[in-house]
Amino acid sequence: MITTVSVLILVDQFTRGYARSEAETRLKQLAWQMQDALERSMTERQIDMRILVARPSIRAGKDLPRMRAVLNELQANVPNYAWIGMAKPDGTVLVATNxxxxxxxxxxxxxxxxxxxxxxxxxxxxxxxxxxxxxxxPEPWRFVDISMPVLDMQGRYMGVMGMHLSWAWAREIASKLLNPAGDRYDVEVLIVRADGTVLLGPKELEEKKINSDSFRASQQAAAGGAVVERWPDGRRYITGFSRTGHDERMMLKWSVIVRQPETVALEAFRDLERRVILVGALIGVVLVTLAYVLTRRLVAPVNNLSAALEQRALGMQDVPIPLVNSYREVQLLSSTLVNMVEREERYLREVRSLNESLEERVAERTSRLHETATALQQSLDVQHANQIKLEESAAELRAILENAQDAFIAADENGVIVEWNRQAELLLGWQRAAAIGRQMAELLIPQDMRAAHYRGMEEFLEHGTSVVINNRIELQALHHDGHELPVEITVGHVKRHNGHLFIAFLHDITERLAFRDQMRELALTDMLTSLPNRRAFSDRLPEGMMRARRAHELLHGHRRLQGRQRPLRPRSRR
Structure with missing residues (x-):
């Protein structure tokens, strides 16, 4: 019983620390995802601004209805732009949405x-x-502003373009990040300004200042982290934190704090703790009962023999010695006593010695049985705890991959797909059930690239080297409907005892390439006449000269061929 209780205490301490560590890691990951989503979204807004101020109709600055239509179109495409307008150098608004x-x-x-x-x-x-x-x-209007100078066709300053981004933008990002985990697990996201003012969070904290341990730590730790702290409402929270603005994409410095009540975060541990205590108590009761029954059953024949001998020692010679058939030693003893009853006095000392030996053997075997049962229970408890940890780790990894913003694909060394998340379904058009077990090359690698893929796989499996592994590259992927789309892919591998596991993260870069092409088109087009400029002429001149040279050579060869042919003379008529 003491051993069982000790094992339960050790399991309780270990699982408590493990559950808290997992909760801190999960909340820290959510904080980082919120930070990354804010920075990505702000980068997209800045790209919108750069594209807007580069449009010819905006730079001309003359056709106000056309300019207003362009602004209204952008606002319709991105409803979170509450207002877009252009102000003249003196500060007067020239044109604006609606x-x-x-x-x-x-x-x-x-x-x-x-x-x-x-x-x-x-x-x-x-x-x-x-x-x-x-x-x-329902709520007052709150904005985040983005502005940029506007230059005319000659590069002269002509005003400032400004955008008022509604704060509902940040609420939507937080809602998408937490749905459905927020309502179910009481997870809350807070965005805090550098002065401690809560910009987004619970209603009772918004636009109020805080000075929590997590906020102070976020001002110092660039990589983020997690802490357990008590908030002003008196409740203890496990809090993950991160901070925006570590690179040039995000000009605004905000602390992102994701918190969860400690009782909710450790609810799974509490449930496991109750189950372990219940199972341990039941096992202890069963072991005690089993030991009692076995002891009674083993000792009962010896007690019967002892009672008979005591009665005979008191002079009751008519009391028979019982013949016991339970196990060999007692059976041998009882049969010997029956055959040697007349020589009882002579062999009394030997009988007592044999009786003592039997009692010691019974005690020794009972002790060994108890030790074996205890060792078996410890092994079962350890195996059960390991199984629970494996299941929890697998479930958490599945949740992370399913909610990742990039497509995730895993394949074995034979190229057979073993994992396919939700983003992969959306990006490539294949459902997970249809993709699992299929060859990766057949599903997402175009036909003209498969030979190179197979050669690269053979090279890596034979020599361990590859230009693709652990590098970020851009290539064409094959969609389920047959069209190709550009993606950015990062491939890694995990060495396992029975081979390799290859993992890949993909995301669509169609918009990025389109933006790159648009920028190239702007660079090769004269903004005033919309005709190819000098740079476009320089790029296309070698190609045109090559075509002209080829046409000249063909024409010269044709003339030489005509010169070699002899004209036919008509026959004379007689």
């Missing part, structure tokens, strides 16, 4: 002042001029 604030001055607004110099992002602030002009909504 005509809002046109003709009014914004010269004192930070986005206009700073946007005259370079790309600028203004931090979270309430609406001032637009509060009563925008459609009403």
């Amino acid at each position: 005509g809002l604030l046109e003709g009014q001055s914004v010269g004192e607004r930070p986005w206009f002042k700073e946007g005259q110099k370079n790309t600028y992002s203004a931090d979270y602030h309430p609406a001032l001029l637009l509060e009563k002009k925008l459609p009403p909504q």
Whole structure:
């Protein structure tokens, strides 16, 4: 019983620490994902701004209805843009979405002042001029501003383009990140400004200042982390944190805090703890009962013999010696006593010695049986705990891969697909059930690239070298409907005892390549005439000269061939 209790205590301590560590890792990962989503989204907004100010109709600055239509189109495509407008150098709004604030001055607004110099992002602030002009909504309007100078066709400064990004943008990112984990597991995301003001979070904390341990740690730890802390509401939370603005993509410095009540985070551990205690108690009761029954059964024949001998020692010579058939030693003893009853006095000392030997043997075997049962129980407990940890780790890894923003594919060394997440279904069009067990080359590698793929696999399996493994490359992937799409892929491998496991993360770069082509087209086109410029002429001149030289050689050869042919003379008529 003491051994069982000790094992239960050790299992309890180990699983408690493991559960807390897993919860901290999960929340830290959520904080990093929220930070990455904010930085990616802000980068996309800045790209929208650069594309907008580079459009010829905006740079011309003359056709106001056309400019207003361009702004309204962008707002329709990205509803989180509450207002988009262009101000003249004096601060007067020249054109804006739906005509809002046109003709009014914004010269004192930070986005206009700073946007005259370079790309600028203004931090979270309430609406001032637009509060009563925008459609009403349940919550007050709050904005994040993006601005950039606008240059005309000759590169001269002609005003500032500004965007008011509604704060509903950040709420949507947080909602997508937590759905459905937030409601089920009471997970909350907070975005905190550098001065401690909560920009996004629980209603009771929004636009109020905090000074929690996680906030202070986020100001110092660049890589993020997790802590267990008590918040002003008196509850203990496991909190993961991260911070935006570590690179140039994100100008705004926000602390991202993801918290979860400690009781909710460790609920699975509490349930496991109750089950372990219950199972341990039941096993202890069963072992005690079993030991009692076995002891009674083994000792009972010896007790019967002892009682008979005691009665005979008291002079009751008519009491028979019982013949016991339970196991060999007692049977031998009882039969010997029956045959040697007349020589009882003579062999009394030998009988007592044999009786003592039998009792010691019974005690020794009982002790060995108890030790064997205890060792077996310990082995079962360890095996059960390991099985639970493996199942939890597999479930958590599945959840992470299913909620990853990139497509994830895993294949063995024969190229057979063994894992396929939700993003892979969306990107490549194959359902997971249809993809598992198929050859990876047949599903996503175009026909003209498969030979190179097979050669690369053979080279890696034979020599352990590859230009693809552990590198990020761009290539064409095959969709389920047969078309090819550009993707960026990162391939890694895991050495296993029975071979290799190859893992790949993919994401669609169609928009990136389209933006690159658009930038190239802008670089090769004259902005004033929309005709190819000098750079385009220089790029295409060698190709045109090559075609002209080839045409000249063909024409010269044709003339030489005609010169060699002799004309036919007509026959004379007689």
